[in-house]
Amino acid sequence: MKVLSVNTTKVGGAAVVARRLNQVFKSGGINLETVTLNDTVFDKLIGILSVMEQKFWPMLMKTKNIVYHSPAMFSRGIEDYLRLFNPDIVHLHWINKGLMKPEDLLTIRKPIIWTMHDMWPFCGAEHHTNESRFINGYSKNNRPKNESGIDINRFVWMRKVSVYKELNDIIFICPSLWLYNLAKKSFLLKDKRVQYIPNGVDSKVFFSINKNMAKISLGLPKNKKILLLGSAFIDGDRNKQNDVFLKILEYVKDLKNDFMVITLGSGDTSSFNKVFRELGVRVKHFGFISKEKVLNKIYNASDIFLMFSRHENMPTMLIESMACGTPAIAFSIGGIPEIIESDRYGYLIKPFDYIEYGKKLRKFILGDNLFDRKFITKSIMKKYDIEKTKKLYLKVFDSLVKRN
Numbered sequence: 001m002k003v004l005s006v007n008t009t010k011v012g013g014a015a016v017v018a019r020r021l022n023q024v025f026k027s028g029g030i031n032l033e034t035v036t037l038n039d040t041v042f043d044k045l046i047g048i049l050s051v052m053e054q055k056f057w058p059m060l061m062k063t064k065n066i067v068y069h070s071p072a073m074f075s076r077g078i079e080d081y082l083r084l085f086n087p088d089i090v091h092l093h094w095i096n097k098g099l100m101k102p103e104d105l106l107t108i109r110k111p112i113i114w115t116m117h118d119m120w121p122f123c124g125a126e127h128h129t130n131e132s133r134f135i136n137g138y139s140k141n142n143r144p145k146n147e148s149g150i151d152i153n154r155f156v157w158m159r160k161v162s163v164y165k166e167l168n169d170i171i172f173i174c175p176s177l178w179l180y181n182l183a184k185k186s187f188l189l190k191d192k193r194v195q196y197i198p199n200g201v202d203s204k205v206f207f208s209i210n211k212n213m214a215k216i217s218l219g220l221p222k223n224k225k226i227l228l229l230g231s232a233f234i235d236g237d238r239n240k241q242n243d244v245f246l247k248i249l250e251y252v253k254d255l256k257n258d259f260m261v262i263t264l265g266s267g268d269t270s271s272f273n274k275v276f277r278e279l280g281v282r283v284k285h286f287g288f289i290s291k292e293k294v295l296n297k298i299y300n301a302s303d304i305f306l307m308f309s310r311h312e313n314m315p316t317m318l319i320e321s322m323a324c325g326t327p328a329i330a331f332s333i334g335g336i337p338e339i340i341e342s343d344r345y346g347y348l349i350k351p352f353d354y355i356e357y358g359k360k361l362r363k364f365i366l367g368d369n370l371f372d373r374k375f376i377t378k379s380i381m382k383k384y385d386i387e388k389t390k391k392l393y394l395k396v397f398d399s400l401v402k403r404n
Contacts, residue, residue, distance in 0.1 A: 001401060004085055004110075006035045006078060006100070007093035011266075011288065013316045014094035014117040017175070017199050021091075021115075024202075024390040030397070033085045035078050037099055042076070049074040050098035057125070061149040067311060069125040071152050072101040079107050088401055089113060096120065096127075102156070102163045111169040111400040113393075115197075116179060117313055121160075121172065122186035124153025128311035133157075137187045157188075164188055169404065171396055175199045175314035176335025197393060199314045200386030205292045206299065206323040208377045214301035220284070221260060225365050228302035228326070230264035230317045244308040244354065246275045251358025253279045255365050264289060264298065264317070299324035304346070304364055308357075312336050322346075322380045325373030329360055345376050 003025065007018040015036075022032055037043045057071050076099055082090070092100075092114040105112070118127040123134045131144050138154035147153075172194045174180035180196040183189045212222050220226055229245060252259070261281060263269065266288040276283045289295050299305075299321040307318060307330035314335045318328055322339065327346035330336050342348040347360040364370060 001029075001089070001397060002031045002033070002085065002087045003089045003091050003397065004033050004035060004078070004081060004087035005091045005093070006095060008037055008095055008097050008099040010036055012094070016316045017115070017117070018093045020200070020202065020386060021389070021393065024200075024386055025393070028390055028394055030394075033081070033087070035081050035099075037076060037097075043098075046074055046076045046098040057152055061152045062147065063144070064146040065126055065129060065131075067126065067128045068096075069152070070096040070120060070127065071125050071156055072096060074098055075101040075104055077104050077107065082108065082110070088404075089397055091115065093117060102159045105163050105170075106166055111404055112167070113171050113173060113396060113400070115173040115175065116183065117175070118311070119179070119182065122183055122188040124155070124157040124160075126153060134182070134186045134188070160188055164192070167192075169400065171195060171400065173197050173393075173396070176338055178335045178338065179313050195396065197389060197396075198384055199316065199319060200389030201319050201323045201380070201384050202386045203323070203381050206296050206320045208325040208373060209296070209300045211300055211303075211373075214297045218297055218301050220262070220301050224257075224282075225259040225303040226301055227259055227261050227361075228264070228298070228305045228321065229261065230305070230321075244352075245306065246272070247354055248308075248358045248361060249275070249279060249281065251355070252362050252365055253281070255362065256281045259365050260284070262286060262298070262302065264295075295320065296324060299326050302326050304329060304361075306361070307331070307336070309333065309336075310352070314339075319380065319384055322376055323384070325377040327364075327371040327373075327376060329357065329364070331357075339380075341379075344371070345379065346371065 005018055005022050007015050009015050022034060026032055037047060053071055053073055057069060087110060089111050090108050092112060094117045114121060119129060120127045123129055124138055133142055136142060138157040143151055172183060172189055172192055174183055174194060174196050175198055177196055180194060183194045215222050256279060261283040263285045269285050286298060305321040305326050305328040307328065312334035318339055322328060322345060328340055329347045330340060331351045332348040333351050337348060340346050340348050349357045349360065
């Protein structure tokens with residue numbers, strides 16, 4: 001069986017999920033080829049147009065939804081890969097930012113599996129929304145009162161309506177039950193095949209090791225609680241709300257001698273450093289880490305993983321760190337409550353109660369052995385073993401191929 005795996009970038013949560021799935025698919029005998037935006041002149045031009053699009057659309061539409069929007073007017077497309085590889089199945093992941101637009105789906109003419117990493121496939125231009133237009137349809141009469149200007153969300157949604165009615169051999173995969181329930185209610189996917197398959201983690205890659213030994217090997221102090229912040233882009237992702245941590249620090253700054261902050265992710269950390277210096281909090285930035293052995297050490301060396309996101313589907317770093325036994329604190333949004341059982345695996349905080357978050361973080365810093373790391377590892381692997389994920393995907397692949 002030949003599968004073409006499609007994801008815009010090589011970094012970020014969706015890219016990590018795609019890469020890990022591709023690895024286990026190959027081990028299961030799948031002949032697999034990948035597509036991303038590359039460094040060719042044409043791909044770079046499409047990337048520039050996509051950046052211009054992101055700067056231009058806010059001038060046409062005003063909205064209080066600050067999460068990423070994709071009008072998807074420009075695309076590279078994947079027709080050349082389809083001709084060269086002639087796959088049996090096309091596996092889509094995150095296809096925005098210039099790789100594909102909705103109309104490109106009609107050029108595939110092969111069975112499609114689309115693993116959804118956010119709400120964009122069944123919304124308008126929004127990648128996440130708290131509005132109900134995706135359920136009822138984007139009419140002129142149900143536009144949010146906090147939006148004005150050209151209704152770009154309706155424009156993109158109508159294009160999807162036109163395209164999706166022509167798509168028969170397509171299955172939409174949801175990595176979280178939260179996303180699955182939203183997709184099933186959506187106007188665009190209510191008559192499509194939608195299936196829940198959780199993201200998986202490889203127990204051969206992410207596993208528990210001695211925490212103190214991990215700290216020593218990374219040059220971290222054994223006598224301080226290590227607080228881990230992580231995202232693909234530590235400074236530029238407004239959804240991740242890493243700036244919120246600077247507010248939460250106010251509730252624990254008097255304990256600065258008892259903890260240290262470490263961060264994962266690329267980007268400018270100067271704003272963090274300035275605040276940390278003013279508060280006297282020690283910090284170490286690891287940047288973007290591609291080596292999984294190093295990631296495993298960082299997760300194991302961390303006493304707790306902190307998330308502040310406004311929206312999440314099935315966050316990769318959270319599952320990986322908990323597979324290493326690391327508890328977490330996060331807001332109870334999206335698919336996060338499916339992963340964290342509050343008071344057993346960490347703390348779930350009511351969105352967006354920064355005071356309660358600060359109190360729980362303070363409780364953790366002052367406490368000892370509040371969570372059983374071995375129990376966390378065992379529980380996470382029971383739910384999210386990537387071998388189980390692989391088997392579920394292979395069943396879907398087989399069903400599509402047999403049907404065609």
